[in-house]
Amino acid sequence: MSGSSRTLAARFADALRKAVARLADWTRKTLRVARWEAARTAGVFDRKTAGAAFAAALLVGAFGAAALSTGGAGVALDENIYRVGIAADSPYYDAVAESPPLAARPPDEAALRDGEIDALVRGNEVEPADSERGRAAAAAYRSAVQSYNDRRMLAEENQSAAFPVVVEIRYADRGGASGGSAATDAGSDTDSSGGDSADSDQSPNAESGSGASDGTGGSAGADEPSDGEGDGALAVPDVGGSGALFGGQSSGSPADIAPPFPFGSLVLAFAFLVPVNFVVQSYGSTMLNERINRRGELLLVAPLSPTSIVAGKTLPYALAILGVTTLIAALVGGGLLSVAAVFPLALAYLAATFVGAMFARSFKELTFVTVALSVFLTTYAFVPAIFTDVTPIALISPLTLVVRDLQGAAVSAGEYAFATGSFYFGSGVLFLLGVGVYREEDLFTQRSVPLKFLDALDSRLSGKRSVAVLSALFIPFVFVAELLTVAVLFALPVQLSMPLLLASIAAVEEFAKSVHVYAGFEKNRFERSVPTAVVLGSLSAVGFFAGEKVTAVVQLVGLPELALGRAAFATSGLPGIGPAGAVGLLLAPLLLHVVTASLTAIGASRNRLLYVASLVVAVAVHTFYNLAVVVTLA
Template identity: 35%
Template sequence: MSGWYTVAKWEFIKSGMKFSRKSIFALLLMLLLLSIICYTVALTDMSQNHKIYTLVTTSPDLKNIICNDERFQTLPEDSRDSDITIVEYNAYLSGTTKSMAAADALEKVLINYREKVLSSYNDINNTHPVWVTLHDLGRPESFQVMEIATKNENQLSNTDNYNLDTGEKYKSDSNTAHSSSTFISAEGIDDPDSNSKILFEKQTVATPSNFTPPIPFTAILYSFLFIFPIYFVSQFYSSSIMEERTNRRCEMLLVAPLKRKEIVLGKTIPYVLVSLILLSIIAMYIKRPSDVQELKTFLAMLSVIFPVLILFLSLSFIAAILSRSFKELTFAMVFFSVIVSAYVFFPAMFANVHTVSSISPMTLMVNLIENREISFDKYIFSTLPFYLVALSLYGFGTAIFREEDLFSQKTIPEKIMDCMEIFLSSPGGSVFVLSIVSIPFVYMFQLMMIVMLFNLPFPYSVITMIILSALAEEIAKSIGIYTIIKRKLKTANLITTGMLSLLAGIGFFFGEKLVSMITLAPIAQSAFGSVMTTGTLFLIPLLLHVITTTVTSMGMYFTSPRYYIFFLLVATGLHTVYNIYLLRGLLFV
């Protein structure tokens, strides 16, 4: 029997022993009562906005209009405690904040009633309709995802419209947008074969107040259901590891004839399986697979949420190892949960509106809920950073899953340096490979900066992105050299330091080119994409990476590792100046 299977089975048994029979019975009883209450509330059709405003009026017609809105309660005419009192054509407020809100709600009720009345008219001669052709244009964006749209040649374009005067078809220019109003003569209306009358019958009558952007609020709320189980399971996962550290029960596993990766795998798999079961139930509730197509959608939902689950568990794992107490663990879990949740959900709010939404896997979930297909390249673009970062975190966490780090009071920077030291001391470890391994962290950090900065004014957002990206890249390239000099892993001399700088710069450049070819092609033409792909010029960026890394490493060599932050900022400044010069045509036009 495999070692990881034994550890996983013990983890299941240990998790079940945390709860007594009384606790399990109480939990099931609470869930049952909660389900009954929710079902009862759904049957009673309760509403939060039921009779929250009071109104007095002497007009029977107005009473008939207002009685259809459940927010208003009509009081007798002699009542003195109403929010609004209407006498003939005048409305009087009671002077409270609630009465102001009631007046606003009353105005909307009357506007909606007026629209319904006008929409019910069939007399076109008296309604004077204005035909408005809408062209959805994308606003100038600093972040774009380039797509190749295919169209069936037998189908007409969406911009094909009838000319209301001649009845002929015309095709509007896709590069321009305008609103057109055409007056229809009475003779054309009276003609039973008139194209105008036929077109009017096919149009949907609406007012400008009914035009809303296609923001998928319902789909986003459904997608939010997938995160709840992940939150709770990751909390149990991190607390389980932390509890074994504080109680020193993990020593039994460390002295057992098991590899560290088997221990980590065995402790992780139970939580992955439980999460997948819960996520499958939620996906089945949203999309009940009754045919092959819906089954594919169901499986696609699980494949989209799986990298998010793995990232949460990896962050929980590394947080439980780096933290020295449950207090630090709580802070770390809250911090990571907020950051990842913002990264996942904030772009999804702009699905169908802004191309920044393609960064988040939840946008793919929204598309699946709305019965739209997702392409493989979009899946890779959205989820690959999650897979790579999670894999790297598990790798570094497994490296320090040992007695020296689990049962000591080392600080977080010291444990991070332990990760770097173990990696660099391994047979295949070097600053060249470490620079490549650090690429997913830099890549995900840059995508997160896009999420946070894309809505700021254009020049400032890109300049901020340039500075933060340069800082992240310089940290990724120099952290290995800092560890070598700080821990004295190699003999410090001028030639060795220069070679380390060269290897770190080349490794990062190689990884940057690899990421550009795999995932950044869709946004390479955008402003933020230009910041992330300035390495495509080959020789000059390669020289830049080597020079900036040399500045940091040589500064530490001639002074001390204590001045690492100072020389890191100097290298970041050089990197920033180069990127701004390279993008000067985009920033200063």
């Protein structure tokens, strides 16, 4: 080995040793701050506070356990709201007595006329009171009898006779050639009364060999009142089945098929996110305490870097959230995937709360900021998870991974990265911005939230090239905003949702490309001239364009198969356009970004009013470009 090679290797080894030593020193200081924070937080909780927190935790756990164990049947907000007059010896009495919305009362025609009861059962007929409430009571009665008979037939040993027709639902892509498939399985006893009653129109007076009346459950028929249509309209979702927690049934008798219902997502959002909010609120309070009466000044003068201080003060709360999430996952039957799915969402809560605590001037302002952030993140996690069994849209929510984990479904590495990647990167950027204002000139001053936001952006600008870097770092937030927009507009008609989507995308992207440029001009970091503005706008456009290519990950989960997904995240051009056309389609977005970002930068170099005006113009130009691309690719 030559002397120069030995010297290069020695320099590399020396640099590596120094890096390891700095990392070890940073870790040691961070852990020391974490121990201080954990001891200080533990000392704050007196017996009353600890008791209240324990009671709240028990309440959350009891609600979640009850909801999970009953699949929603235990949440009976409509219990005993309809009074039904029915004789105790009626074959339908048990059906009424077991139905939560119904309350059995003695049959009395005078009580029906006086409004003391809402419906009266005479034999096989039900007579409602002459009111909306009465008609609703009659409908609830029919549904109760239907559900009662279904439960009886489910207990029948010969299921082919009980349910001669079985329907299996398979969800197809929106706009596909078919909406699903149905498979029928006729049992050996299809010529029995059960087969006749299953396929025939029924009236309130229809009777067959079994049902609510005889108590035998021996044949396939059902002695049930109906509305005369015989199309299963009286059926209600079976919220007690094995798949009830996560939506409607995928198979069963035609009358039992129900569309997916987001009860499971609601329970999961409550079970996981509410305890996280308790920890996050405590974290926000301790961070804001550092700014009250200059309590954090001792940490600033200590031989500690802002990153080690923030990391040390955050670590105990992150570990607490990890422990709570693990406990909840174990209680609901989840595994490591559930914990790994919820943790990045909780990390985003911590990061957003930290930034809010750095920007807020009082606990009242911090409460407003944290509530707004919590509502946004909870909406982002809950709304897409409604469509868990319907569309790839659901995969933008980490709660969808939890649902799949509890269902035993497989989740690929690409799907996990798609659902959680934005939260990991976004949390890192938020902490980076918050650390930028963890300094005396910002920590102990009473500046408004918008001004603190500009300070945070300016703290990360060290030159013109840093504008491009910051634009690329904003991609996770742009990605999250666009995904949430797709999820919100998904249910609307394409003719309405498409223009709204394109305009929203344009507004989000133009703001992300220009707000840090405006901060730089406001802090007099850059010269207020048109050439400088054009250079900064071009650099911002290039950085944003480079980071934007990360959105190709949507191909992994099939979002481009949706019309809105193709419009929001199109990454390919027209088929058969050739190399020249492909290059043109690749450079066209870059040219658009350069033009619009330069326009907003020129406005930002003047004043706030011209910046807002130029931003509106840039959004309009971007929207028209998006519309032209969608029409061309359609």
